[in-house]
Structure formats: structure tokens, C-alpha cells
Amino acid sequence: xxxxxxxxxxxxxxxxxxxxxxxxxxxxxxxxxxxxxxxxxxxxxxxxxxxxxxxxxxxxxxxxxxxxxxxxxxxxxxxxxxxxxxxxxxxxxxxxxxxxxxxxxxxxxxxxxxxxxxxxxxxxxxxxxxxxxxxxxxxxxxxxxxxxxxxxxxxxxxxxxxxxxxxxxxxxxxxxxxxxxxxxxxxxxxxxxxxxxxxxxxxxxxxxxxxxxxxxxxxxxxxxxxxxxxxxxxxxxxxxxxxxxxxxxxxxxxxxxxxxxxxxxxxxxxxxxxxxxxxxxxxxxxxxxxxxxxxxxxxxxxxxxxxxxxxxxxxxxxxxxxxxxxxxxxxxxxxxxxxxxxxxxxxxxxxxxxxxxxxxxxxxxxxxxxxxxxxxxxxxxxxxxxxxxxxxxxxxxxxxxxxxxxxxxxxxxxxxxxxxxxxxxxxxxxxxxxxxxxxxxxxxxxxxxxxxxxxxxxxxxxxxxxxxxxxxxxxxxxxxxxxxxxx
Amino acid sequence: xxxxxxxxxxxxxxxxxxxxxxxxxxxxxxxxxxxxxxxxxxxxxxxxxxxxxxxxxxxxxxxxxxxxxxxxxxxxxxxxxxxxxxxxxxxxxxxxxxxxxxxxxxxxxxxxxxxxxx
Numbered sequence: 001x002x003x004x005x006x007x008x009x010x011x012x013x014x015x016x017x018x019x020x021x022x023x024x025x026x027x028x029x030x031x032x033x034x035x036x037x038x039x040x041x042x043x044x045x046x047x048x049x050x051x052x053x054x055x056x057x058x059x060x061x062x063x064x065x066x067x068x069x070x071x072x073x074x075x076x077x078x079x080x081x082x083x084x085x086x087x088x089x090x091x092x093x094x095x096x097x098x099x100x101x102x103x104x105x106x107x108x109x110x111x112x113x114x115x116x117x118x119x120x121x122x123x124x125x126x127x128x129x130x131x132x133x134x135x136x137x138x139x140x141x142x143x144x145x146x147x148x149x150x151x152x153x154x155x156x157x158x159x160x161x162x163x164x165x166x167x168x169x170x171x172x173x174x175x176x177x178x179x180x181x182x183x184x185x186x187x188x189x190x191x192x193x194x195x196x197x198x199x200x201x202x203x204x205x206x207x208x209x210x211x212x213x214x215x216x217x218x219x220x221x222x223x224x225x226x227x228x229x230x231x232x233x234x235x236x237x238x239x240x241x242x243x244x245x246x247x248x249x250x251x252x253x254x255x256x257x258x259x260x261x262x263x264x265x266x267x268x269x270x271x272x273x274x275x276x277x278x279x280x281x282x283x284x285x286x287x288x289x290x291x292x293x294x295x296x297x298x299x300x301x302x303x304x305x306x307x308x309x310x311x312x313x314x315x316x317x318x319x320x321x322x323x324x325x326x327x328x329x330x331x332x333x334x335x336x337x338x339x340x341x342x343x344x345x346x347x348x349x350x351x352x353x354x355x356x357x358x359x360x361x362x363x364x365x366x367x368x369x370x371x372x373x374x375x376x377x378x379x380x381x382x383x384x385x386x387x388x389x390x391x392x393x394x395x396x397x398x399x400x401x402x403x404x405x406x407x408x409x410x411x412x413x414x415x416x417x418x419x420x421x422x423x424x425x426x427x428x429x430x431x432x433x434x435x436x437x438x439x440x441x442x443x444x445x446x447x448x449x450x451x452x453x454x455x456x457x458x459x460x461x462x463x464x465x466x467x468x469x470x471x472x473x474x475x476x477x478x479x480x481x482x483x484x485x486x487x
Numbered sequence: 488x489x490x491x492x493x494x495x496x497x498x499x500x501x502x503x504x505x506x507x508x509x510x511x512x513x514x515x516x517x518x519x520x521x522x523x524x525x526x527x528x529x530x531x532x533x534x535x536x537x538x539x540x541x542x543x544x545x546x547x548x549x550x551x552x553x554x555x556x557x558x559x560x561x562x563x564x565x566x567x568x569x570x571x572x573x574x575x576x577x578x579x580x581x582x583x584x585x586x587x588x589x590x591x592x593x594x595x596x597x598x599x600x601x602x603x604x605x
């Protein structure tokens with residue numbers, strides 16, 4: 001099942017509901033609205049890439065399924081490298097497939113702090129049940145990867161809380177971690193939307209929404225072949241992710257409180273070498289260490305030889321010799337919940353927005369603390385050498401070396417990264433929120449947001465489950481309040 | 488911006504960086520890696536690409552000057568603000584490409600003894 005080819009399409013279309021973006025928020029919204037009888041058109045800037053046609057986490061995948069080939073940066077001191085999916089299914093096609101529910105106490109606090117109407121944690125958990133069934137969220141039935149096992153053993157040896165994050169995967173009976181088939185949006189909610197009559201157009205970039213007073217009338221689009229067109233609609237859902245949703249709204253003239261509160265989970269990483277083979281080139285560890293959560297969490301990253309070289313290259317003179325041991329090396333990360341904030345600003349004349357992020361002194365302290373503890377965990381897991389990823393980092397071979405790591409680390413020397421971006425159009429009735437409690441942009445009658453942009457803060461866990469739970473909640477509210485045309 | 492290419496700035500710089508960093512890499516491989524990095528730079532988001540071009544232009548001139556090799560070696564050892572970030576970005580892209588495509592490559596860019604992948 002694939003999308004409609006845009007090269008053959010009439011560039012001028014109409015739909016009752018236009019959904020911009022086909023990731024975790026957009027695909028979910030499309031399926032629910034189409035099944036409720038709405039005439040739904042989904043437009044996606046990237047292409048439809050069948051699973052299995054590119055190697056996971058490879059440069060080819062980055063080329064075809066990531067925005068800007070995976071090289072995107074939030075400027076700051078330090079700058080933070082981030083990645084975004086740009087393909088049918090969005091980030092769900094390229095991420096690790098790990099799943100966490102939004103913590104109930106967090107939902108409770110968000111409801112109170114941001115004045116989100118009818119945000120009932122119990123109702124959200126019922127939605128989570130549905131999502132988990134639809135995505136087939138399960139732990140690995142057989143053996144986890146050696147790199148995951150090492151992280152688990154290291155944390156256990158230190159008495160640190162850790163657990164396996166379930167994934168949205170289908171495994172054969174007793175299959176191991178590498179045998180799963182991802183249940184991303186192109187396997188689940190997008191086919192559901194299509195079966196219910198939704199149309200999906202790939203290779204279609206929305207330049208702006210054309211507004212008339214409090215109503216958006218149509219979208220100006222550019223197709224893959226460069227042809228310009230426009231799409232009329234009754235309602236529009238912007239689901240382009242935490243960077244491009246606010247950028248599109250700003251290009252359309254909607255700027256109030258939009259794009260000013262970018263939140264991320266900044267991460268620093270290290271490579272660890274073990275006595276035996278641990279590297280699984282096309283998979284990631286499923287265990288996560290939660291002893292210091294929500295402030296700090298540890299997990300494993302993709303570790304094919306190119307990514308091992310990337311992890312070592314900040315101190316290549318000393319660490320480079322390890323690259324030929326890549327089969328015995330795996331890359332791990334320490335992620336923090338940041339109190340910093342970023343901004344997304346569309347700049348007239350430029351295609352892409354300016355993205356900035358400012359880490360606080362507390363954030364930088366947490367990154368240092370996180371990397372040190374992660375190194376300790378690796379030693380406890382049996383690593384014979386640990387290579388922290390920052391300029392002139394010391395080689396860590398014993399606990400005595402961790403003091404040198406702590407004293408020499410500075411966030412400005414590290415390769416700080418994030419794959420979790422959110423909160424640029426926060427929802428709620430609080431005056432700081434850009435959208436109402438169900439994602440409608442303030443002051444607009446028919447412009448909605450339903451993606452990671454809506455989360456009021458970075459949730460401290462993998463955000464896809466939170467994004468989808470809010471998307472389902474908001475879509476259902478829309479269905480209850482807006483009837484399909486002609487019904 | 489869409490029609491503008493940084494290729495002429497990035498290609499010679501990347502070749503020179505790789506010659507210093509990974510002297511064992513064959514010239515044809517250097518060219519292939521440099522092509523890849525310049526394509527990625529052309530695909531950068533608008534603001535970042537503009538910034539990289541501003542740094543890459545003087546670096547391109549520096550690479551063409553006499554004694555460029557020793558200057559490049561100095562810059563690699565003493566990363567300056569902004570220039571250091573440019574070198575880091577090019578190096579990150581290049582190393583990822585090299586070891587993804589030719590994992591049996593020594594840290595100096597030469598093939599491992601048992602490999603015959605060139």
C-alpha cells in the first residue's frame with residue numbers, strides 16, 4: 001500500500017480535512033477522522049519508502065527519510081544536533097521503535113499547570129491501551145541484543161533501576177531483538193486511513209496557509225516536480241513536527257506564542273568496548289536505566305561502524321585505534337530532561353526556520369553527571385575501555401579515570417544531540433499556550449495542531465506514546481464537536 | 488538559496504582535511520567522501536547552510552595558499568570557535584561515510600591487512 005504519486009496529480013485539490021504531515025500525530029488523526037466519515041487528504045513532504053528497502057540507521061536511510069540528510073542543528077552554546085523524519089510515517093519510520101506511556105503524574109501536573117481541560121490520566125491510559133494494541137507494543141519475546149544485555153547487567157551490578165522498553169514490533173515466536181518487524185505508521189495508521197477513504201499525497205510541501213480573518217481558506221503547495229498548486233479545505237490539521245509545524249504557522253502569519261518554547265531531551269554519548277562481540281549494526285538496545293529518572297536516563301544507540309567512528313572522532317588521536325574493534329563496541333547515551341528552552345523562527349525568504357536552543361547551567365551539570373555515571377555503568381557491565389564523545393576526552397579504563405572525565409567535561413566540547421523535539425505550540429487554556437485544550441490555534445476557527453508541538457513540556461520519556469495519546473484524544477474531541485459534511 | 492551550491496568550497500577543503508586526517512585513504516576514496524560531504528552541506532537547512540558557507544569561503548582560500556598542509560594540521564589540533572565547528576561537521580560526515588562503506592579501514596585511512604576492499 002503506497003501513496004498517490006504527486007507527479008500525476010492535479011495541483012488544485014479540495015478536501016474537507018487537510019492533514020499536513022503523516023507522522024505519529026498526522027497518521028493517527030487521519031485514521032480516526034477518515035473512519036468517522038470525514039473526507040481526509042494527507043499531504044507529506046517526503047517520499048513513501050517501503051520498510052526493508054533501506055538499511056536502518058544507514059546514510060542511505062538518512063538521505064531518503066530524514067530532513068536534510070539528518071544534519072539539522074539547533075544553534076546555541078553548545079549547538080544541539082537533532083534529527084527529524086521526512087517521509088511517509090515521519091519519525092516513526094526511522095526511530096528506535098521504543099515505547100513509553102506518558103507518566104500519569106506528569107499528565108496530572110500538565111493538566112493543572114497548563115489548565116488543559118478534560119485531561120484525565122485514566123482516559124489517556126485507556127487510549128494508550130488502544131494504541132499499544134494497534135501498534136503491537138511488546139517486549140522482545142526471545143533474547144535481547146548483547147549491547148542491551150550489557151547495559152542491563154551494568155545497571156544491575158550497581159543496583160540501579162533499569163528495565164526493558166517495549167517496542168511496537170511484531171516478532172516471530174521466541175524471536176530475538178533483531179527479528180522484529182516495525183509497526184510504524186506506514187504499517188498501521190496510514191493504511192487504516194486509506195482503507196477508510198483517506199487520500200495520501202507524498203512529495204507535497206505546504207508553503208503557507210492563506211488566512212482570511214479567523215479562517216484558513218486554502219494551502220499553497222509545491223509538488224515534487226516543482227509545480228505550484230493549492231488545496232482548499234474546511235479544517236486543517238498541521239502535524240509537521242515540533243520544528244516545521246510552528247514554522248508553517250509563522251509563514252502563514254500566525255506568530256503569537258508559537259515557536260517560543262521548544263523543548264528537547266539533550267543527550268551526550270560514549271562508546272564502550274567489551275571483550276566479546278556486542279555490536280548489532282541495524283538494531284538498538286531495548287534496555288534503559290531509570291535510576292536517576294526523570295532527570296537522567298541511559299540507553300543505547302545505533303552502532304554500525306560509521307556511527308562508532310562518529311562516536312570516536314572527537315578524540316581520534318587517542319580513540320581512533322579502537323575503530324577496527326567496532327564489532328566489540330556499542331554506543332550508549334545519557335539523556336536529560338532540560339530546563340532550557342529553544343525557539344523556532346521562520347525567516348522571510350528562507351526555506352527553513354532558524355532553530356536555537358539554550359541549555360541552562362543545571363542542564364550542563366546534568367550532562368556531565370549523566371556521562372560520568374554512564375561510564376561507570378559501562379565499567380560495571382564489563383567494558384574494558386570507554387570512549388566519551390567530547391573533545392580531548394580521557395580514555396576511561398577504571399573508576400579512577402572517571403574523575404578525569406568529570407573534571408574535563410564541558411557541554412561546549414561535546415556532541416550534544418536530541419531526537420525528541422516538542423512543545424513549540426503548547427496546548428492548554430493558560431495564557432502561555434498557543435493552542436486551546438484540544439489543539440485549536442487561538443483566534444482561528446479551523447486551524448488545528450496535533451503532533452509533538454502540543455506537548456507542554458518534554459515528557460522525560462520517549463515521547464511517541466504521549467504524542468499519539470494526545471492525537472487520539474484531540475481527534476475524538478474534534479469528531480464529537482464537528483460533524484462530517486453532509487451528515 | 489535553492490539553486491546555490493557550496494560544492495566548490497567544500498570539496499577541496501574536505502579533500503585536504505582527509506589528506507591530513509586519514510593519509511592512508513586512496514585518492515579515489517577521498518574524492519567519493521568529499522562528494523558526499525559537499526552534497527550533505529548543500530542539503531543543510533537554510534540558516535545553517537548560510538553560516539557554513541560564510542566559514543567555508545575563507546577556508547577555501549586558505550586551503551589554496553602555500554603551506555596549507557601545515558596550517559590545516561594546526562587547525563585540526565587547535566580548534567577555533569566556528570572554524571572548529573565547521574571542521575567537526577565535515578569530519579563527522581566523512582568518518583561516518585568512510586567506516587560505513589569500508590569498515591575494514593585502519594584509523595589512518597589505509598585498508599586493514601586482511602581486507603581487499605578497494
